[in-house]
Amino acid sequence: MTDALERTFRVLTRTPNESAAPILIRALDAPRRPVQEFALRALLERRTVAGHRELIRRWDSFGEHFRRIVSERPGRLTSALRDAVAEDDATMIAGACALAVATREFDLMPVLVSAAETRDNVHRELLLRTAVELAELLYEELGAPRDYRDRRDPQLTRRHLVGMLEQAIGRASADRRRTLVEGFLILVSMDNGLLRRVLDDARHPAHPEMIELFRTSPRSAIIQNLLRFLDVSMPPAHALRIIAERRDVPFLRKLCKHVGPEWGETVRRNLRHIEGFPWIEAPSLLAALSDAEQFAAVRITMASRIPRDEVLPMIRFLFREGRPGGRRAAAESLPEFGGSEANELALAVLDDDDATVQATVVRQIRDRGIPGAMAKLIQLIDSPKPEVQRAARESLREFTFQRYLLAFDSLEDDVRRTTGVLVRKIDAKTLTLVAEELASPSRIRRMRGLRIVAAMGVVGELESSIIDLLGDEDHFLRAEAARTLGGCRSGRARHALREALQDRSAAVQEAAEEALQMPAESASVQIASALPADVASYAPSATATPDAGVV
DSSP: OHHHHHHHHHHHHHOOOTTHHHHHHHHTTOSSHHHHHHHHHHHHHSOOHHHHHHHHHHGGGOOHHHHHHHHTSTTTTHHHHHHHHTSOOHHHHHHHHHHHHHHTOGGGHHHHHHHHTSTTOTTHHHHHHHHHHHHHHHHHHHHSOOOTTSOOOHHHHHHHHHHHHHHHHHHOOHHHHHHHHHHHHHHOOTTOHHHHHHHHOTTSTTHHHHHHHHHHOOOHHHHHHHHGGGGSSSOOHHHHHHHHHOOOHHHHHHHHHHHOSOOOHHHHHHHTTOOOOGGGGOHHHHHTSOHHHHHHHHHHHHHSOOOHHHHHHHHHHHHHHOOHHHHHHHHHHGGGOOSHHHHHHHHHHTTOSOHHHHHHHHHHHGGGTOTTHHHHHHHHTTOSOHHHHHHHHHHTTTOOHHHHHHHGGGSOHHHHHHHHHHHHHHOTTHHHHHHHHHTOSOHHHHHHHHHHHHHHTOTTTTHHHHHHGGGOSOHHHHHHHHHHTTTOOOHHHHHHHHHHTTOSOHHHHHHHHHHHHSOGGGSSOOHHHHSOSOGGGGSOOTTOOGGGTOO
């Protein structure tokens, strides 16, 4: 049966006999769906005006499948669409407008605009709205990869339609001008002369509509064209003012995406002209942004001329409720905020869940001169997050073993212990470098290494190196090694000290005896008891040199 239908409709499609058209039109009402579809495809293939008009008339009654069949054959109904738009038949005009959008009949835009210009045309609003929809569809095609199966060049089509809209705007009455300006703003490029003239001339008839559309339109194309003025070296003042004043979420999202993570000097210079953004005072707008958008929003705000005390509430909100990207950008911006309020915020952010946020603020904290900052940094060296550990160590980089070593002989005993504990905690290479001192060919360095071990409280970690020195040829070194092992309760250390009781030197024997009697708890320095109340007082001077004996 299907083969017979195919043969029948193939004949009806190809025959030059015009009587085939009425047969095919009646077949659209056949009870069987396959017959209807064969009839539809045949009418699309035939260049019959009556058939094409019938498809336009029935468009509203077609289901999705039939509409897709028609949409896949763009250009087939162009002539009939032109005629339908010029009629005074509401059904035909509605069908033609809907079909034009479905098939992307961009060439129909001039016809739609021309028909809307007809005096007393009751379908004017529908015709102009359809023209704007087609403009937006063309804008989408301009931003997508070119489909070369479609012979229409979207760029050429755009130029043709922009020129047509320019002329239409010039002769339009006030009640039609807004929609024409809307279509124009969707398709226009930044180098268009009329665009700049209308924006710069408040007396131009289209100026109010253009300003209002740039200020309120949610259409992506219009927002994007407004934001492109940020890329222009000398943008119209009205454009920058509108960019600074808009506070709707669609615009804010587009602004954040347009500026993006990298921007040129032109964008930066234009942002510097902006003295306020209303959305920085609207937490609900900021909360609606994505991670990347919040990050960009902070950078845009910081690039503007907005006073920093007006921006701080936004930064505080993002630290409290922002996404990781927003909090990271806020952390990067924090050095531009001074005062006690910003200092309190910085301390609070040190407990942020995000390691990057924490690490960023850790690197800033000392420059703020906050009481207790050094102690907090020292605590953060033990953070479970490697990124935070590194940041804390970088912030305390003057506490290195090499500087401690150079200054050791000039330090008081309590400073040796306290600073030694800090160096041990901060400089990850400390134990390796102390072991090198203990193994040095120089007797002086070996002796000083033993005293450093005692001051730092790292006897347990370097036990093997210390025990080796009990066999040193210098009996003063052997005695110092025995004293250093005092209080160490490991079996190996106790055994080595008992053997030292047989040393040929009475001084070594006496030191070993005292070490064996020493209580274990006094053998090492604990960080909790070693840190002074004011850790900052032990920080080395920024102008001191190692030769001066300052760590």
